[in-house]
Amino acid sequence: xxxxxxxxxxxxxxxxxxxxxxxxxxxxxxxxxxxxxxxxxxxxxxxxxxxxxxxxxxxxxxxxxxxxxxxxxxxxxxxxxxxxxxxxxxxxxxxxxxxxxxxxxxxxxxxxxxxxxxxxxxxxxxxxxxxxxxxxxxxxxxxxxxxxxxxxxxxxxxxxxxxxxxxxxxxxxxxxxxxxxxxxxxxxxxxxxxxxxxxxxxxxxxxxxxxxxxxxxxxxxxxxxxxxxxxxxxxxxxxxxxxxxxxxxxxxxxxxxxxxxxxxxxxxxxxxxxxxxxxxxxxxxxxxxxxxxxxxxxxxxxxxxxxxxxxxxx
Amino acid sequence: xxxxxxxxxxxxxxxxxxxxxxxxxxxxxxxxxxxxxxxxxxxxxxxxxxxxxxxxxxxxxxxxxxxxxxxxxxxxxxxxxxxxxxxxxxxxxxxxxxxxxxxxxxxxxxxxxxxxxxxxxxxxxxxxxxxxxxxxxxxxxxxxxxxxxxxxxxxxxxxxxxxxxxxxxxxxxxxxxxxxxxxxxxxxxxxxxxxxxxxxxxxxxxxxxxxxxxxxxxxxxxxxxxxxxxxxxxxxxxxxxxxxxxxxxxxxxxxxxxxxxxxxxxxxxxxxxxxxxxxxxxxxxxxxxxxxxxxxxxxxxxxxxxxxxxxxxxxxxxxxxxxxxxxxxxxxxxxxxxxxxxxxxxxxxxxxxxxxxxxxxxxxxxxxxxxxxxxxxxxxxxxxxxxxxxxxxxxxxxxxxxxxxxxxxxxxxxxxxxxxxxxxxxxxxxxxxxxxxxxxxxxxxxxxxxxxxxxxxxxxxxxxxxxxxxxxxxxxxxxxxxxxxxxxxxxxxxxxxxxxxxxxx
Numbered sequence: 001x002x003x004x005x006x007x008x009x010x011x012x013x014x015x016x017x018x019x020x021x022x023x024x025x026x027x028x029x030x031x032x033x034x035x036x037x038x039x040x041x042x043x044x045x046x047x048x049x050x051x052x053x054x055x056x057x058x059x060x061x062x063x064x065x066x067x068x069x070x071x072x073x074x075x076x077x078x079x080x081x082x083x084x085x086x087x088x089x090x091x092x093x094x095x096x097x098x099x100x101x102x103x104x105x106x107x108x109x110x111x112x113x114x115x116x117x118x119x120x121x122x123x124x125x126x127x128x129x130x131x132x133x134x135x136x137x138x139x140x141x142x143x144x145x146x147x148x149x150x151x152x153x154x155x156x157x158x159x160x161x162x163x164x165x166x167x168x169x170x171x172x173x174x175x176x177x178x179x180x181x182x183x184x185x186x187x188x189x190x191x192x193x194x195x196x197x198x199x200x201x202x203x204x205x206x207x208x209x210x211x212x213x214x215x216x217x218x219x220x221x222x223x224x225x226x227x228x229x230x231x232x233x234x235x236x237x238x239x240x241x242x243x244x245x246x247x248x249x250x251x252x253x254x255x256x257x258x259x260x261x262x263x264x265x266x267x268x269x270x271x272x273x274x275x276x277x278x279x280x281x282x283x284x285x286x287x288x289x290x291x292x293x294x295x296x297x298x299x300x301x302x303x304x305x306x307x308x309x310x311x312x313x314x
Numbered sequence: 315x316x317x318x319x320x321x322x323x324x325x326x327x328x329x330x331x332x333x334x335x336x337x338x339x340x341x342x343x344x345x346x347x348x349x350x351x352x353x354x355x356x357x358x359x360x361x362x363x364x365x366x367x368x369x370x371x372x373x374x375x376x377x378x379x380x381x382x383x384x385x386x387x388x389x390x391x392x393x394x395x396x397x398x399x400x401x402x403x404x405x406x407x408x409x410x411x412x413x414x415x416x417x418x419x420x421x422x423x424x425x426x427x428x429x430x431x432x433x434x435x436x437x438x439x440x441x442x443x444x445x446x447x448x449x450x451x452x453x454x455x456x457x458x459x460x461x462x463x464x465x466x467x468x469x470x471x472x473x474x475x476x477x478x479x480x481x482x483x484x485x486x487x488x489x490x491x492x493x494x495x496x497x498x499x500x501x502x503x504x505x506x507x508x509x510x511x512x513x514x515x516x517x518x519x520x521x522x523x524x525x526x527x528x529x530x531x532x533x534x535x536x537x538x539x540x541x542x543x544x545x546x547x548x549x550x551x552x553x554x555x556x557x558x559x560x561x562x563x564x565x566x567x568x569x570x571x572x573x574x575x576x577x578x579x580x581x582x583x584x585x586x587x588x589x590x591x592x593x594x595x596x597x598x599x600x601x602x603x604x605x606x607x608x609x610x611x612x613x614x615x616x617x618x619x620x621x622x623x624x625x626x627x628x629x630x631x632x633x634x635x636x637x638x639x640x641x642x643x644x645x646x647x648x649x650x651x652x653x654x655x656x657x658x659x660x661x662x663x664x665x666x667x668x669x670x671x672x673x674x675x676x677x678x679x680x681x682x683x684x685x686x687x688x689x690x691x692x693x694x695x696x697x698x699x700x701x702x703x704x705x706x707x708x709x710x711x712x713x714x715x716x717x718x719x720x721x722x723x724x725x726x727x728x729x730x731x732x733x734x735x736x737x738x739x740x741x742x743x744x745x746x747x748x749x750x751x752x753x754x755x756x757x758x759x760x761x762x763x764x765x766x767x768x769x770x771x772x773x774x775x776x777x778x779x780x781x782x783x784x785x786x787x788x789x790x791x792x793x794x795x796x797x798x799x800x801x802x803x804x805x806x807x808x809x810x811x812x813x814x815x816x817x818x819x
Binding site for chain 2: 170182188
């Protein structure tokens, strides 16, 4: 018990939680943006892989780190566009198209990686983002290590939470996105383009998702390897429901999952001799399911989620 | 009419496949005029208005708008954006509102620059408030639309059009969802706005309100304009004849002595989360040879009542008896066995299995009967024979008895359901909004069948939002409001309308 308390008040635990949460924050925001417009994007798992590979490869080929981030976002936007075209104007099943995009994006990423590096056994490393280490602030007790020794991508994720919230709630564009996810006819009747808004939201959301992938290869690790996304995309899909489609709660959900994950690593070293390690690996997922069961009952679904809309059919 | 022209539709035609929806329809609208567009379902009223608003591209013909100086400007066809810019506003039957947004956001939607980082909500609000003051149409601006009443939502829709500086307002069946009082107040607001120079076209098939509130009437039938007249010179029988092409056979309700009770609900209570699925101590009796009409504005517990009687919802308290026998465990199976025939509210969703054939849908409630099945195998020939007979006697038209039921038109789906229900010779017929969305001919047919069943000895529970329908068919009338059921003895529209709003009659 003392040990648990010690873990919970330690700055390294909270720093790790925020670090683990970072890719999830990008992913949840991206999924939230897509779903707010009425489109479920199950391509997220593959888009994470594509972002991770594209960002890493751009840097490995000589681009700057921010250049890599841009390339990752573009890769995400590309796969998002495929999903958007299939599901918005063509109105195909969002589930089927999303899973297809996940398989496609994952395989293409592995394929490109293998084609570029046919004979390597250990993945080549890049120089990743360093902790920002802001003078003075990073020396603050507790807050310093938790907040001010993170990398620039973590800060970008936090800025994105505020940005997505502001755009959705305070701009005409955000109001239109919320409207198209609730009742596309309301948007059409006012002379706005349903297709344009939905495709735009899916493309932008997918670019955000890819940044979550880029964080993995460019900040959390310094190389790309197979299977590194490891279900993070699916967790984001669940976290959107937990967050009831609100950016602030999305941040909270991602942090909660990050904290569970950071906690299980620490508990494993504490009591690992008594309990099999797999139990700890399962813990964050089980706790997420419990949190979801509690939160999802009150979740505020976008009414037009999963419903295709066709021009001229009322 | 001496007022200047504002709009003229010139020989508009539109076909869908082999169906001619509009055949060279021309129509003029003057400044400050209220024009009623009358016609049966499928007569082409909505198609015509959708061409005006740019939702459909006409096959031929054109639309001219006139400016204040009387110069004609052709409207770019097929673009809602162009229609909006030209000052044409349309309020559809199904509201085009985002329920998660406030009324103010819905009104402003699409008229602000999308890519700007700030919104000028104060200016939007000031403009909307001044419009509300002038027109008398008010709605709470900061509540999510999902929490507004139907009447308020409709006012938001109209405010949306006025906010866009509409000079011409098109209303598609505006009163279908309103209480008589709400409808009257809507028309008074329209009156006030037309004095300010707004021109209004409203689509309706309620003769009463057309005669009371329009200046001019145009009648469409089968896509052709068959008549146009000043309302002052119109008479209702002539218009009805024009709409259907012949006198409508209205079956008079012959007086009849009610028999034994066939359905009795004793203090049935259903606790629900919203008004639409709540019932409070509902007691009612339907006798043989009797039609009991339940009037009320939609969402006041009608679906809960229908759910309880059809066995889909188990009451929390109270008992249900059919033909004197209490039903211990009410479920749909037990209710069908007890002799309740159901005409559900949503005929597409609850009345048929769309993917199954017409023939299969006709026997779907009695698949376990010998003759329909032998040892668990369906007797396909008997099912087909049954379908052929019923299609003929109930005049079900469509692509054939083996076609999927969803391919039938709304009127024919309703005939299919009627055939299925009446052939079972039920003790009680639960008819929930049986004529909603049907044209006059089909609606009259439904009424005739219900009265025929009453004559044969069935009891009919008729739930309807159409007061005229209830007045013409029901022997006794009860009003449902917020889950409470009250019997009204009056036949006065005003009084019943008041009871529908919850005021003591």
